[in-house]
Amino acid sequence: MRAVIKFLTSVRLAIVLLILIICSSILGTLIPQGRSAEEYLVRYGQLGGLLQRLQFTRLYQSFWYVGLLVFFGLNIIICTLTRLMPKIRRVFRPLVDADSKNIQALKIKEKFRLTIEPGAAKEAVKKELVRRRYKIKESTSEGRISLLARKRVLGWFGSDIVHLGLLVILTGGVVTGLFGLKQSLSFTENQTLPVPRADFSIRLDKFTTEYYPNGSVRDWKSDLTVIEAGQSVHQKTIEVNHPLTYKGYVFYQSGYGWDWQSPALEVWVKKSSDPAYLRKLSLKVGEKSVLEEESLQVTVVRFLPDFVLDENRQPGTRSLEPNNPAAFIEGWNGGEKVFSGWIFAKFPDFSRLHGAKETELSFELKDIKAPQYSVIQISKDLGVPLIWAGCSLLMAGLFLAFYWPTREVRLVIEESGGKSEVTAGGISAKSQEAFMKEFSDIMSAARKTR
Amino acid sequence: MSEATFFLLTFILYILAAAFYFVFLFSKKEGSAKAGFMLAFLGLLLHTLALILRTVESGHAPFTNMYESLSFLAWSSILAYLIIEWKYRVRRAGAYFLLIVIALMALASSPLMPKEAAPLVPALQSYWLWLHVSVTLLGEAFFAVAFITSIMYLRAEARERKGRATPTGLSAQRLDAISYRAVSVGFPLFTLGALVFGMVWAHKAWGSYWSWDPKEVWSLITWFVFALYLHTRIIMGWKGRRSAVIAVIGFLAALFTYFGVNYLLSGLHSYV
Numbered sequence: 001m002r003a004v005i006k007f008l009t010s011v012r013l014a015i016v017l018l019i020l021i022i023c024s025s026i027l028g029t030l031i032p033q034g035r036s037a038e039e040y041l042v043r044y045g046q047l048g049g050l051l052q053r054l055q056f057t058r059l060y061q062s063f064w065y066v067g068l069l070v071f072f073g074l075n076i077i078i079c080t081l082t083r084l085m086p087k088i089r090r091v092f093r094p095l096v097d098a099d100s101k102n103i104q105a106l107k108i109k110e111k112f113r114l115t116i117e118p119g120a121a122k123e124a125v126k127k128e129l130v131r132r133r134y135k136i137k138e139s140t141s142e143g144r145i146s147l148l149a150r151k152r153v154l155g156w157f158g159s160d161i162v163h164l165g166l167l168v169i170l171t172g173g174v175v176t177g178l179f180g181l182k183q184s185l186s187f188t189e190n191q192t193l194p195v196p197r198a199d200f201s202i203r204l205d206k207f208t209t210e211y212y213p214n215g216s217v218r219d220w221k222s223d224l225t226v227i228e229a230g231q232s233v234h235q236k237t238i239e240v241n242h243p244l245t246y247k248g249y250v251f252y253q254s255g256y257g258w259d260w261q262s263p264a265l266e267v268w269v270k271k272s273s274d275p276a277y278l279r280k281l282s283l284k285v286g287e288k289s290v291l292e293e294e295s296l297q298v299t300v301v302r303f304l305p306d307f308v309l310d311e312n313r314q315p316g317t318r319s320l321e322p323n324n325p326a327a328f329i330e331g332w333n334g335g336e337k338v339f340s341g342w343i344f345a346k347f348p349d350f351s352r353l354h355g356a357k358e359t360e361l362s363f364e365l366k367d368i369k370a371p372q373y374s375v376i377q378i379s380k381d382l383g384v385p386l387i388w389a390g391c392s393l394l395m396a397g398l399f400l401a402f403y404w405p406t407r408e409v410r411l412v413i414e415e416s417g418g419k420s421e422v423t424a425g426g427i428s429a430k431s432q433e434a435f436m437k438e439f440s441d442i443m444s445a446a447r448k449t450r
Numbered sequence: 451m452s453e454a455t456f457f458l459l460t461f462i463l464y465i466l467a468a469a470f471y472f473v474f475l476f477s478k479k480e481g482s483a484k485a486g487f488m489l490a491f492l493g494l495l496l497h498t499l500a501l502i503l504r505t506v507e508s509g510h511a512p513f514t515n516m517y518e519s520l521s522f523l524a525w526s527s528i529l530a531y532l533i534i535e536w537k538y539r540v541r542r543a544g545a546y547f548l549l550i551v552i553a554l555m556a557l558a559s560s561p562l563m564p565k566e567a568a569p570l571v572p573a574l575q576s577y578w579l580w581l582h583v584s585v586t587l588l589g590e591a592f593f594a595v596a597f598i599t600s601i602m603y604l605r606a607e608a609r610e611r612k613g614r615a616t617p618t619g620l621s622a623q624r625l626d627a628i629s630y631r632a633v634s635v636g637f638p639l640f641t642l643g644a645l646v647f648g649m650v651w652a653h654k655a656w657g658s659y660w661s662w663d664p665k666e667v668w669s670l671i672t673w674f675v676f677a678l679y680l681h682t683r684i685i686m687g688w689k690g691r692r693s694a695v696i697a698v699i700g701f702l703a704a705l706f707t708y709f710g711v712n713y714l715l716s717g718l719h720s721y722v
C-alpha cells in the first residue's frame with residue numbers, strides 16, 4: 001500500500017504520464033480519426049482491424065487514453081495535496097524563532113552591528129520592511145528577537161491553483177463527455193421542431209445567406225423563435241459566432257443546405273424550326289409532363305446538384321451545392337422511349353440527348369428550386385461553466401506562480417553590550433536578482449539608523 | 451506608401467540588423483550590437499505600420515492567410531527578442547535570432563504565399579480572432595527566443611566543459627537562466643492564447659470548446675512539452691543540458707503546430 005502511494009505521489013510518474021500522453025496524442029494526429037471501417041482497410045490493409053480494436057481510430061475517446069488522463073488527474077491531486085499541507089503550515093503557523101546560525105546558512109544573508117539597543121534596532125528594521133509591504137511576525141526568546149517578514153505569500157500557492165484549475169478543466173471534460181447533449185437539427189423555413197429533452201420548441205422563421213461581392217459566403221443567419229407552451233417567448237437572429245442561449249441550451253448556426261429530395265425544376269422546350277415555340281415545363285423528379293402537340297411525355301429521372309463524372313465515367317455529385325445542376329430526362333411516346341440524356345443548367349450547349357428522333361426539340365434546364373434548410377446545432381453542456389472556471393484558475397495560478405514571487409526575510413537581533421547584533425537572511429524561489437537588490441537596500445537602510 | 455513598401459523596408463532593416471549583429475560576433479565591438487538593436491527596433495516600428503496599414507486596407511485582423519500570419523509571427527518574434535535583449539543583455543543571440551526572423555519574412559514574401567486579403571469566412575468574423583491568434587503567436591515568439599538561447603547554451607556548455615571560457619561574458623549558466631525566463635513569459639501567453647482563448651472561441655463558433663482537431667492536439671502537445679520543461683526543472687532540478695533539449699523540442703513542436711498541421715494534417719483549422 002505504502003509503495004503504491006509512494007508511486008502515485010511521485011513526480012516521476014507525472015513525467016512518465018506526460019510523455020505517454022504526448023506520444024499517444026501524436027499518434028492520434030497521424031492516424032485519421034473516426035473514419036469508416038472500409039477506409040481503414042484501404043489505408044492500412046490487415047493492420048486496419050487491429051488499429052480499430054485497439055481504439056486507435058477513436059483514440060481520444062478510447063478507454064486507455066481517457067484512462068491516462070484520469071490517472072494524470074489522480075496524480076495531480078495526490079502530488080498537490082501532499083505538498084499543500086506542509087505549505088499551509090508554513091504560512092499560517094510558521095516557526096518565527098530562529099537561530100542566527102541557521103540564517104547564516106542561507107544563500108542571501110547579511111550581518112551587521114547597530115549602536116542602539118535591540119528594541120530600537122527592531123523598530124528601525126521593521127519600518128524598512130513595512131515600507132516595502134512586508135508582513136511581519138515576531139517572537140522574543142532568550143534575549144534574542146526574531147523577525148519573520150514576508151510578502152506575496154499567495155505566490156507560493158500559484159502552482160497549486162494551476163493544478164486545481166487543471167482538475168476543474170478535466171472534470172468539466174468528463175461532465176461534457178458523459179452528460180453533454182449535442183445534436184444537429186435541420187430546419188426548413190417556418191418549421192418548428194421540439195428541442196430534445198426540453199420543454200420548449202424552436203421555429204425557424206427565416207434563413208438567409210449573405211454574400212460578398214465576389215460571391216463567397218459572408219454569413220448565414222437564422223431568425224429563431226423559442227416557443228413554450230404554444231407561446232412565442234423569445235426571438236433572436238443567430239449567425240456564426242453569435243449563438244442563442246436559452247435555459248442552458250445553446251443554439252448555433254452550424255450549416256445549411258438544400259433538400260435535394262424533390263427539387264422543383266423548370267425545363268424550357270424549344271423547337272429549331274419554329275423560333276416562336278416555347279413550352280415551360282414544371283417538373284419534379286419522377287413526375288411526368290405531357291407535350292400535347294408532340295404526343296410526348298417528358299420525365300425527369302434523376303437530378304444532381306453538382307454533376308461530375310467519376311473515374312468510371314459514371315455520373316455523380318461532387319457536393320450538395322448547386323454548382324453544376326443537371327437533370328437526366330427521358331422522352332416517351334406511348335410505350336416507346338424516344339430519347340434520354342443529361343441537360344445542364346449552367347452549360348446548355350453540353351446537353352446531349354441520345355436517340356432523339358425529334359431533333360427539332362431542345363431542352364434547357366432553366367431553374368431549380370429546392371427548399372433550403374438551416375442546420376442548427378443544439379448543445380446543453382454543464383461541463384462548460386466548469387471549463388471556464390478551470391481556465392480562470394489556471395491563468396490566475398500561472399500569474400501567481402511566475403509573477404508574484406513570495407519573498408521572505410528572517411532576522412535575529414541579539415544584544416551584545418548594549419548594542420545590537422543583527423543577522424538577516426532572505427529566501428525567494430523566483431526573481432533572485434530583484435530580491436537580492438531589495439534585500440541589500442533594506443539592509444543598507446537599516447544600517448544607517450543610529 | 452503602401453503596405454508592401456513598408457514590408458520591404460522592414461525586411462531590409464532586419465537584414466541590416468542581422469549583419470550588424472554578425473559583425474558583433476566577430477569584432478566583439480559593443481557598438482555593432484547596439485546598431486543591430488537600433489535597426490531591429492526601427493524595423494519593428496515600420497513593421498507595426500505595415501500591419502496597421504494591412505488592417506485598415508483589408509478591414510480585418512492581419513492574420514487570416516499564411517502571408518499575414520507569417521508577417522505577424524516575425525513581428526512578435528522581433529518584439530519578444532528586443533524585450534529579452536533589453537532586459538537580459540543577450541546581444542550574442544541577436545545574430546542567430548534574426549536569422550529566424552529573416553526566414554519568416556522571406557517565406558512570407560515568397561511567391562508561394564498568396565498575398566491578397568480575401569474576405570473572411572463566417573467562422574473567422576469575430577474579435578476572438580485577434581485575441582486568439584495574436585496572444586498565441588506572441589507566446590510562440592518567446593518560445594523561439596528560448597529555442598535560440600537553449601541552442602547557444604548547448605554550445606557554450608560544450609565549450610566550457612572543454613575548459614574554454616565563453617566570450618563576452620554570456621556564460622552557459624546565464625543562457626540557461628535566460629531560456630527559463632523566456633519560457634516563463636511564453637508559457638502563460640501560450641496557455642492564454644492557444645488554449646483558453648481557443649476554447650472560448652471554439653465554443654462560440656463551433657459549439658464545442660474542444661474537438662480534438664489536429665491543430666488543437668498539437669497545441670496541447672506543445673503545451674505539455676513546456677509543462678515537462680517546468681516540472682523537470684522545478685521538481686527534479688534538471689537544469690542545463692536536459693532542460694535546453696526539452697526547450698528545443700518544445701519549440702519544434704510549436705513550429706509543427708504552426709506549419710506542419712496546416713500542410714500535412716487536415717482539420718477544422720484549415721483556414722489558411
Ligand code: HEM
Binds near residue numbers: 076156162401684
Ligand atoms: C499539464 C499539466 C500540468 C501543468 C500545466 C502544471 C503546471 C505547473 C506550474 C505552472 C507549476 C509552477 C512551476 C514554476 O513555478 O516554475 C507547477 C509546479 C508543480 N507541479 Fe505541476 N502542472 C501540471 C501537472 C502536474 C502533475 C501531473 C503533477 C504531479 C506530480 C505536478 C506537480 C507539480 C509540483 C510538485 C510542482 C511544484 C510545486 C511547488 O513546489 O510550487 N504537476 N506545475
